[in-house]
Amino acid sequence: MARGGPVPGLEGPLWRALAVFRIAALGYAAVLMVNNFREYHWPPGGWVIIGVMAAWTVVSTLAYAQPERRGWPLLTADLAVTAACLLASRWIVNPEGLGVGAPTLPMAWVASPVVAWAISGGRRRGAIAAILMSGADAVVRDGFSQATANGPVLMLLAGVGVGHIARLAIDAEARLQRAVELEAATRERERLARGIHDSVLQVLALVQRRGAELGGEAAELGRLAGEQEATLRALVTSSAPPAAAVAGAAPSRASRMGDGGxxxxxxxxxxxxxxxxxxxxxxxxxxxxxxxxxxxxxxxxxxxxxxxxxxxxxxxxxxxxxxxxxxxxxxxxxxxxxxxxxxxxxxxxxxxxxxxxxxxxxxxxxxxxxxxxxxxxxxxxxxxxxxxxxxxxxxxxxxx
Missing domain, CATH: 3.30.565.10 (Histidine kinase-like ATPase, C-terminal domain)
Incomplete structure (x- = not known):
């Protein structure tokens, strides 16, 4: 998926939805921390990780809000910080509980970079991020089991599903933009055709008729005028060209009438x-x-x-x-x-x-x-x- 140009209008809401998800997931992790920290192997460490998660939520939300920053450095840092918070659960949360499905410190917050990768690059990139985060989860829980497989599976589904939706949204935006450009080009072509009909075509038709009436060299001139008229009529009534072919033509009607002359x-x-x-x-x-x-x-x-x-x-x-x-x-x-x-x-x-x-x-x-x-x-x-x-x-x- 191409990057670096202007972000399509339908992609912006996806990034805003990610920010809302990240904040909501942080709140959920904090609630679980309040309820469970007394049972942790090292309770103060849990508050440190919640503080890191809150700080990164603010930093990443502000960074992703700027399209020019949504590149590999930010995506990689997002994945690394989230993985580090997840891996820290191994030394802070009760290890025995993690092996049987106890919640990690970040909980659903770990899906944030997976969703970010999916929005930025589609299904494939989202799946890669989900696999990497699932690997970190396996390290924390000493492998996969029926009790611990739900998180990785949900992350993989989220990465693929969100990536598919993001790709559809961006493709739809591109198709809509092409349709708008084509319509504008068609309208401009019709405007030019009207002007040609009102001036050039009628003059050529008049020259053709008068030349035929006068005869001699004027008849030859009239014949040539008739050929040019037929060619020009075929040109202005043929299929509309791609929008780029007429982008440099005269200003469109919208710019002349709707947007101020x-x-x-x-x-x-x-x-x-x-x-x-x-x-x-x-x-x-x-x-x-x-x-x-x-x-x-x-x-x-x-x-x-x-x-x-x-x-x-x-x-x-x-x-x-x-x-x-x-x-x-x-x-x-x-x-x-x-x-x-x-x-x-x-x-x-x-x-x-x-x-x-x-x-x-x-x-x-x-x-x-x-x-x-x-x-x-x-x-x-x-x-x-x-x-x-x-x-x-x-x-x-x-x-x-």
Whole structure:
């Protein structure tokens, strides 16, 4: 198990649980000492060992709380101090009693280094520590017997069991981290794909159409533009790359909107500035496009309003390019108690069933990314209603 890097978040609670166990086991050993020390071969020695155990409990708890100290020097010292306290029982406790199963001075406290080794290195390291401590226990009791085997067996089970749990926790943390990085990379890829669709892909498609119309050298230019468009579409719609491959790309949406932008506002605007969505939608007003909006400002965080307006722009572009000649569009902006809704309705040719899924598979991202992707990242919903020959209505809703 690799060590030396940042300790996974799920490993920290295991070390804290070890500290609690060590303190509780020390208390139990002290209670037994109070009850039994008069029967010891050398009673004062028992109090000395309890003092050593208490001091080491404090030192080890503070040391294990610092991830950089959880290495071999501390693990070895922990095992050595605990073994020494256990071996001291041979000269302090009544030797005859130890041979028939009488409690040693440390009692359950001897399992502390076994658990520490298991957390730090998994099942194998925990088993090794348990075997070493069991050897010390055998020396104290002059060998194993049915009466004295319980302690070593329980230590071995604890070392293997805790080591297995620790390894599962660390592996789960690693898998979760990889999943989070992959999701962030996928979201960033989708954001870049939207920008490419809104600019580069549409320009290449326009060059291809115009070149074919003009003919001659322009037709060759249009053909090349068409090839580049197909290649770029395949690139932005292919499987998401590993997170490391895009780690150096543009800042993710989370950093731009959720964690504060360069201007200080959590939405990337100056001081969390809010803008009137009506003004951004006015930019889409043109021949054949009618906009209806409330008389009062519809205020949204600057970044949210910009993404909303971009999604509306993509929907209007779809009307212009796909609804058919002479198609008209109507934009309706509504401010509702739970959010803001923009409806884009046209009287064009409509969308055949399955056409949107087919377009997404072909790398045409107008609806999939430029519209749905943007609104999804804002926590909103997109509803597309279309009947061939009767027009299309796209409803965008973003919650407050």
């Amino acid at each position: 360069p201007d200080g506002g959590p939405d990337g605007g100056p001081d969390d500035g809010r803008v009137d969505l009506r003004g951004l939608l006015d930019g889409h007003a043109a021949a054949g496009v009618t906009i209806a909006a409330p008389a009062t400002p519809v205020l949204l965080p600057a970044a949210v309003a910009a993404e909303m307006a971009a999604a509306v722009g993509a929907a209007v572009d779809n009307v212009r390019h796909h609804a058919g000649p002479g198609a008209k569009a109507w934009l309706l902006l509504e401010e509702l108690p739970d959010g803001v809704t923009v409806s884009i309705r046209d009287n064009g040719a409509g969308i055949p069933a399955g056409r949107l899924a087919e377009a997404e598979r072909a790398g045409r991202l107008g609806v999939a990314q430029s519209i749905r992707g943007r609104i999804r990242d804002l926590g909103g919903t997109v509803t597309v209603t279309s009947v061939p020959g009767s027009g299309t209505e796209v409803e965008l809703h973003v919650p407050r």
